Amino acid sequence: MELTRAYLDRIELYEEHYNAFISMNADALLVAAELDEQYVAAGPVGPLHGVPVVIKDNIDQAGRVTTAGFDGFSGATGGIDMIPDDNAAVVDRLRAAGAIILGKTNLPDFAGHGTRTESTVAGVTLNPYNVDKVPGGSSGGTATAVNASFAVLGLGTETGGSLQNPASAQGLVAVKVTYGLAPIEGIVPLSGTYVDVVGPLARTVRDAARTLDVISGPTPEDPATFAAVGHMPEGGYLASLEGATLEGKRFGLVGPGWRNQWLPLDPLTEVEYRDAIATLVGLGAEVVEDPFEGSGFIELYGERPRVPSQGAYDMLRYMQGLGPNASFHSVQEWEALSGREFRRGRGRGGRGGRGPTSPARPSATEAGDAFQAWRMRIRQLYRGVFEEHDLDGLFFPQAGAPNRDMVEDPERPDYKPNNWPELPSNIINDFGVPVVTVPYSYYEDGTPFVLAFVGDLWTEAELLGYAYLLEQATKARVAPRLSAAPRS
16 A cells, blocks of 8 residues: 555656646555455465556546547536446456556547647646657557656557557557457457557566566457467466577568658667667677568558548447446437537547448458458568568667657647657558567657567567567666646
């Protein structure tokens, strides 16, 4: 209980400035006291016994409002409270492991921005390293909470960089998992049918691996997770770190054969990246410059068909799972209660989220078939590059340039582009392979330079091992120095 109180005291001191949270769990100290009693009586209930954690506010916690950052789902901001009857599957797993959920963290409305974290519910989240730089999105609230030591670790979600980007902006370990490794039941969807994942943000690889052990694996609540059977390490992700090695492992480096945008790298990033490559080689690894050159990867990625409209289908399934006590169970019911048109939630339309569409299951459409066929083709090409060069993974900078400014243009302070200079995230999300980020160094402005290990499907254990060895060799991460909110 003392640990929980210490974190809550820290939040009380600094949260007003950094704005990581949308809501707090008023029962946190009560839960901590109960866990203390259980510990005395029978020992720890699980691997996260008494560990203070946070969850992104698109993840359901029973009896508490889930806003997804959208003011329309919050009575406090003039909307209709969206209150689920039960926990998301991953929240049940956290609680069974003994975790104490301190609160729910900020995100851009419907997780719709990869660079900034600003919601119509809670406003702007800041980066503890440098408040003039973006915190990353869309899991920026979780990243800020973990980075600022408002919690030991947190859960975020990703559709197109939403774990990796804030981890890169804030010097954290993130695990963007293979689609299906961890259940997304009870999480407000963006692309639940094809892409959405949930994963940890942590300050160390060990904490990330331990969290992955807790949240991963099959459950009837999310049938997609049965794809993970036979693909998880027998002893768990944390235990697999002990046998990790970089000796003789081969990694592909980023280059124009991977993508055109953000390449060549910013000169400052190039310096840090080349230093990191030298460190990796010094640990026994081998590298291959731009293995995708001449492979046709960029050309095939350019043939990516439009992702079939799935927002209406995914949102309907999510809302139907809110439980009998929820105020609404469909977009139409929410519209009737609120008197508003649902325009921003990807619930009535494609990725743009506008215009009514049918909630047909995407796999029943020809557009769905086309996307699946393309995804299989690009996975085969990707694997072919790995086989041709005998690669164990890719070793990229997560971002091709230093952290973006919060205010991009002083003459247009409201200009807030979604322009995080990510190198792997949107691409690897389209075909579902995992990524592990790990901090390596810092730029002069105090923001981090972060690396990304990328693998094939179900290689989380190997990627965590590589990241762990690099982390232990460099001990690079430095905690930010926080400031209380400035006096008005």
